[in-house]
Amino acid sequence: MKTDKRALSVYIHIPFCIRKCLYCDFLSAPATDEMRTRYLKCLSSEIERESHKYCAYKVRTVFVGGGTPSLLSGNEMKQLLECVKLNYDVAEDAEITAEVNPGTVNLRKLEGYYEAGINRLSIGLQSADNKELQCLGRIHSYEEFLQTYENAVKTGFNNINIDLMSAIPGQTVESYQKTLKAVLSLNPSPTHISAYSLILEEGTPFGDNPPELPDEETDREMYKITDEMLKDSGYHRYEISNYAKEGYECIHNKVYWKRGDYVGFGIGAASLVDNVRFHNIADIEEYMGQLEKYKEISLPELHLKEDIQSLSVEEQMEEYMFLGLRLTEGISEKDFFETFQKSIHEVYPGLIAKLKKQGLIICEPEDENGNRIKLSDFGLDVSNVVMAEFLLTE
Numbered sequence: 001m002k003t004d005k006r007a008l009s010v011y012i013h014i015p016f017c018i019r020k021c022l023y024c025d026f027l028s029a030p031a032t033d034e035m036r037t038r039y040l041k042c043l044s045s046e047i048e049r050e051s052h053k054y055c056a057y058k059v060r061t062v063f064v065g066g067g068t069p070s071l072l073s074g075n076e077m078k079q080l081l082e083c084v085k086l087n088y089d090v091a092e093d094a095e096i097t098a099e100v101n102p103g104t105v106n107l108r109k110l111e112g113y114y115e116a117g118i119n120r121l122s123i124g125l126q127s128a129d130n131k132e133l134q135c136l137g138r139i140h141s142y143e144e145f146l147q148t149y150e151n152a153v154k155t156g157f158n159n160i161n162i163d164l165m166s167a168i169p170g171q172t173v174e175s176y177q178k179t180l181k182a183v184l185s186l187n188p189s190p191t192h193i194s195a196y197s198l199i200l201e202e203g204t205p206f207g208d209n210p211p212e213l214p215d216e217e218t219d220r221e222m223y224k225i226t227d228e229m230l231k232d233s234g235y236h237r238y239e240i241s242n243y244a245k246e247g248y249e250c251i252h253n254k255v256y257w258k259r260g261d262y263v264g265f266g267i268g269a270a271s272l273v274d275n276v277r278f279h280n281i282a283d284i285e286e287y288m289g290q291l292e293k294y295k296e297i298s299l300p301e302l303h304l305k306e307d308i309q310s311l312s313v314e315e316q317m318e319e320y321m322f323l324g325l326r327l328t329e330g331i332s333e334k335d336f337f338e339t340f341q342k343s344i345h346e347v348y349p350g351l352i353a354k355l356k357k358q359g360l361i362i363c364e365p366e367d368e369n370g371n372r373i374k375l376s377d378f379g380l381d382v383s384n385v386v387m388a389e390f391l392l393t394e
């Protein structure tokens with residue numbers, strides 16, 4: 001008898017970069033070729049070892065992120081994805097994304113990625129202004145981005161995201177507008193744009209020695225023009241910071257926001273499976289050490305995972321609201337009830353009506369069983385304040 005398998009998303013972390021950008025707190029560092037080769041072997045070994053836990057799943061999306069996954073050669077990317085396909089039931093039409101940084105790929109490498117099965121690229125541009133790129137400590141120029149984009153299109157990639165950043169030190173509304181215009185004038189235009197504000201993170205050079213940032217008013221203006229210019233150019237905003245052409249929303253990221261099951265491989269990679277959150281250890285030597293030591297021995301379990309947290313129903317409800325409200329489609333009262341066997345109004349008495357009255361959310365009839373609840377434009381502006389209202393636990 002044929003049964004429908006549950007959907008699974010796979011995240012693979014490549015923790016290497018040519019050098020650290022000044023604002024970056026991701027788990028990444030420069031590494032030698034030997035280190036990269038060693039890590040990739042261990043990564044494949046982890047992917048293979050864990051596969052028995054996911055026999056009942058069909059992999060719908062794979063995301064190779066980092067770090068800079070585009071430091072991998074075409075062959076290395078091919079071996080990595082072959083390992084996933086060999087050990088997991090990957091859907092034929094799975095969305096398979098690789099993050100790419102300009103300055104680390106050429107046409108040949110992109111062709112290798114395409115042959116490996118990558119069908120979506122996410123290119124980290126951040127800004128079309130070379131001074132701003134330098135200020136961030138990025139390794140690439142705008143011209144190198146253009147070359148990368150042209151090569152990607154030439155290779156056949158037709159689903160490309162571009163990452164942009166606002167509130168960069170020295171950035172003005174005009175220079176940000178120029179970046180948006182530059183991206184929108186690409187031919188063909190990208191299918192997806194992610195636009196985030198720079199955040200100063202502790203432990204980074206920017207966090208420890210904060211540079212002067214554009215003032216709040218400028219920041220808000222940049223936020224506003226992102227929305228206006230992208231919408232005028234045929235993109236719809238489907239998440240607080242993400243815009244897509246029709247049919248090109250990132251399926252993988254939507255799994256995070258909708259709390260679908262996903263498993264992460266590689267150091268620091270996070271997972272959510274069956275309402276249990278956990279992540280891999282962050283220490284690369286310990287990670288590789290364990291996988292190399294027990295290469296030949298089929299031990300039941302290695303100590304690669306930590307912070308294993310089985311979410312309480314309250315925690316699941318909170319996450320459902322925080323994450324679901326990030327999406328402009330909002331959340332469905334009916335789906336909430338089906339998921340938790342409790343009405344949202346019973347869990348949050350009076351809250352929906354209060355937020356609606358304050359103009360922070362809107363409720364649109366979905367069907368006879370209830371509404372869809374979404375952040376209003378004002379609510380999107382102050383989303384953190386709205387989300388805090390949905391806390392159920394300390």
Ligand code: SF4
Nearest residue numbers: 017020021024066067
């Ligand atoms: S390229 Fe990305 S991951 Fe690497 S250092 Fe820069 S921001 Fe961090």
